Amino acid sequence: WETRRVNAEDLGGFSDFFRAFFGGDSSPFGAGRSTPGGFDQVFEFGDRGTAAPRVGRPPEAHATAEVTLAEVARGAERMVSVDGRRLQVAIPGGVNDGAKIRLRGAVKPPEGGPAGDVVITVRVKPDPRFERRGPDLITELPLTLAEATLGAEVAVPIPTGSVKLRVRPNTQNGQEIRVPGRGLPKRGGSGKGDLVVRTRVVLPTLDDTARDELAIVLGKHPQADPRQKGKVQ
Structure with a gap:
């Protein structure tokens, strides 16, 4: 050749x-x-x-x-x-x-x-795990309710493998977490783009007993109405 x-x-x-x-x-x-x-x-x-x-x-x-x-x-x-x-x-x-x-x-x-x-x-070739925006890559990260609420360390994919990501407590559904330098090479040899991790909280399927227990816990810690400003009275 x-x-x-x-x-x-x-x-x-x-x-x-x-x-x-x-x-x-x-x-x-x-x-x-x-x-x-x-x-x-x-x-x-x-x-x-x-x-x-x-x-x-x-x-x-x-x-x-x-x-x-x-x-x-x-x-x-x-x-x-x-x-x-x-x-x-x-x-x-x-x-x-x-x-x-x-x-x-x-x-x-x-x-x-x-x-x-x-x-x-x-x-x-398209990679279904990623959306590309210039040198940045966007990927979705499913989280359990416990991981999103309490925080966790989870593996996140990158094109050449995976990296560890620390999820902070009280992470919201749809929240974006930016990991610098884990995207694709930039023009001009000026480093790499970022990996943008978009969270997706997956709620558990509970039986009657578990739901009753959760209701007791949530009742002790009332949450502000997300559809209105201000706190629950």
């Missing part, structure tokens, strides 16, 4: 853009590999559509690279097949669904003509 190499000096007008987006002078794709007749990989932001082929230039070839949310969190590599050739592509961490990566000169030129480009569209 062929691999490609990213070098800021080779990107021409893209050089400053890469520095502003990823930070520093390093490649956004990590260490590259060089091959005889290697080509440059350029990361394009947004969907610019398919450009009309220029006179004397072969049309672009297109491919798709599918990644999981866990791979978005840490970056990945993919092999894609184009015209019978297998090309290795570096997928940067934090990539958005629909982002495009251009492999310059990856299409073999016709006799006497210039080499064309391969444009790879990144597709991120």
Whole structure:
């Protein structure tokens, strides 16, 4: 297979853009590999559509690279097949669904003509556990009534595993708890987004005896009417 190499000096007008987006002078794709007749990989932001082929230039070839949310969190590599050739592509961490990566000169030129480009569209597989908002991830956390009332330490999923979260006593249903730095990589290499945990309190199903016992306890600790301001008189 062929691999490609990213070098800021080779990107021409893209050089400053890469520095502003990823930070520093390093490649956004990590260490590259060089091959005889290697080509440059350029990361394009947004969907610019398919450009009309220029006179004397072969049309672009297109491919798709599918990644999981866990791979978005840490970056990945993919092999894609184009015209019978297998090309290795570096997928940067934090990539958005629909982002495009251009492999310059990856299409073999016709006799006497210039080499064309391969444009790879990144597709991120949905993860039902998370809603994505930029670099932030939102997930729902079911809690028992005891956990929400008394507090607890529970495991919360992240794309690459799980983290421990301390739930404070008297946590409300639908409350959002922000866990800094547990989201996806940000643009510019400036750290990661946050994990936003939205609580969902699941009430227990009680038999008659348990309900009677709970009624006695709640009767000793009257609660303010949540539909009105002020306290119960």
